[in-house]
Amino acid sequence: MRLTVLAAVSLLAVAAAGCTNETLDTFDKADVDLKRVSSKTNYQLSPSVLSKMSAMNMDRASPIMLRIFKEEGRLEVWKADRSNRFQQLRSYKICAWSGKLGPKMKEGDRQAPEGFYPLSKANLNPNSSYFLAINTGFPNSYDRAQKASGTNLMIHGACSSSGCYSMTDEQMLEIFAFARDAFGGGQSTIQLQAFPFRMTAENMARHRDNPNIEFWKMLKVGYDHFEVTKRPPEVNVCEKKYVFNQQSDKPFSAGGACPAMTTPGALESALASYNKTYAAAYATAMRKYDGTVWIEPSEAQRKAIVADQRKGRELAYAPTGNSLDAGKLMTEREIAEQKRKAEEAERRKVEAAERAVREAEEAKNKAAADFAADVAAEKAEKLAKGEGALPVPEQNxxxxxxxxxxxxxxxxxxxxxxxxxxxxxxxxMVNGTAEQATLQGGQPSVKAGETAISxxxxxxxxxxxxxxxxxxxxxxxxxxxxxxxxxxxxxxxxx
Structure with a gap:
């Protein structure tokens, strides 16, 4: 039994590693020459893509599902084979996504959505200002129940994001074509699953201290259902939370109480086995990450590591990189030391500001004292020379x-x-002199030694x-x- 568990864990680890392995890019880069595309909405998938679909036992118009993983910066296209199980057909690097890990809560927070979103044919936008676009449908019923707000959250081209998932134009041309063909084959709704990261035991343990962990645990249930069945789960919302593959005789209300629900027996059994394997892997991961904290990078830090990709491009082209490359795993001791250094730097900054104010005040006072001293010295010098004596106050x-x-x-x-x-x-007054006749004691007077003709x-x-x-x-x-x-x-x- 232990060997079976270890084998299952190893397979999951290999699958996760394979999805982030850069060698996959030799095929997963869109092989599109935009100069030869006459109509972006009618673009036909390349022979190499069609050949791969055929090798994977897929029909050209079979249903698809989209998966996004923010931390890795990946968008995957999964497509149903003839057994109606979904297989990964494409894995693209997301060119730009804004904000940090976590759900979008309000207009203007620059967060890209996380959750489960049903996309209809109406969500396709062939006339987007960003080449081509697919609206994510945010806010969905869960988001509305949480009073989350936001508009025009897209998957689009142009590699520039402000709350969206932005791809290159070549990638977007293929993604749009996959969706168009699936809708043409009769698919009514394409499921978009947007996750912060692959919800493996190790990643969940590494992010255990994130304030969004409870929200992510809820998303993980849907993630697990797909991992077990390889089919998009049926998604409903009640009591302001997601529920997956639940059967009920009564309708679901996003804000209301959940009705009586049951899980199909086969699925419940498969999930029990899956969760047992997961629990063992999680315990191992917790021992690995004990005493450590994952420091998630900011958007600016992600952009810094891919700054060279902007060279020779238009200003609007703004790749953001991924969080795995820009983030850092730190021990509690390292965090405490970093915090101490930050506090010390802040203290020195405050002291420097206070010192600058004090020195400025001292300089001001010294300047005033020097000025007063100069005035007094000048006055004394004039008095010594008999100059500058003030006249006795007189009448008009x-x-x-x-x-x-x-x-x-x-x-x-x-x-x-x-x-x-x-x-x-x-x-x-005569002779243009400055002599004055002043009333003193009610009588006219003329200063001694001066001549006044009246x-x-x-x-x-x-x-x-x-x-x-x-x-x-x-x-x-x-x-x-x-x-x-x-x-x-x-x-x-x-x-």
Missing amino acids: PGMAAVEKKEKKSFWQTLTGGSQPRRVEEAQP VNKTVETNTDAVATLPVAGGEAGQQVVEETTKKPFWKFWQK
Whole structure:
């Protein structure tokens, strides 16, 4: 029994290795010369492909199934033989797929879909902007139950992806022809199976820490059904999950409870044997990967390893490579050390930023201090030379005080009551100098040592004469103009 299990595991390993063996590319590269293709939608498969189909006991118009494995970057064409079991006919390198492993959840996340998708003839798009295209049908009933969103998720040519699986134009010409011929032969639905990787025991153990592992375990059930039967499984959705090859008298509802279901006896028996073999292989793989973690690469890291493939191509040509070449298996110790280095680098980055801010502030303060010192030194130098002394604050220039006697009324003349009042009038400055006449203590003044010529205008308020009086305690040249009241004519005898 043990030898049987080991043999089965060995066969699975050889099959998996064979699918990624680059020697297969000698045939699996599309042998198409686009320059000789007059109609891409009516392209006929090459004689070499038809010859291989005949050797594998396949009819030209027999049903097909498509399988995608993101991690390896492979798209496989499986075709039914005359016993109605499917065999792998083609295995193409996917030229470009975007995002990382895992399902597509929302518009714009750049994720390529994972799951089971039924393709009808309406999914073929001969007028695609990307040469030719086949719509994946995303979102399917499972995706909608998960409230996933996205549109126009295709398998197409042009080798450029933003959520799609993009092939070369030569590959797409053949894939489109396979689908066209199958629909022409009566196939109503082509099943597309999109997986993150081949769901072997070793790959499941290697990805056991991925946050999508529970979703992948669900997909693995459908994967296993095909591995056992070599026929596309019947797919339904209930309770927001996939169910495969389940028989029920009631319909399935994606969001509703699953009806009573049964698995065909022969299939159940075959699956039991398959799962026993798988469990043994998984235990071996877990011992192999114990203490390790698979570090999945980013899309940019995948692109970096195939950058040379873009040379001499159009800018839109953007191969992405595969995750197996760009990823890395690391021990927990290596991960811890890498994390420590990353944290140390981040700490140094923060310290450098803080130091830069501090140095900039210090430089700013020093510049301000140097400027203040320069201003103070310049001021001291001017003071030492007698320059730059500030003038005493003064009133508005050009203003002088003129004292005027109020005009007496008849009764004020009899009583002799009168108080002088001051009137300020603008005094023009002469000789274009900057001298100022300033009100100090209510009296006009001229600075000592300076000459100011003012014109005193006598305000006509019935005054007789103007007397100029010196100002007690005032500066030299400071005078007050006093006006006397004009006497009535009947007091001419008074002096």
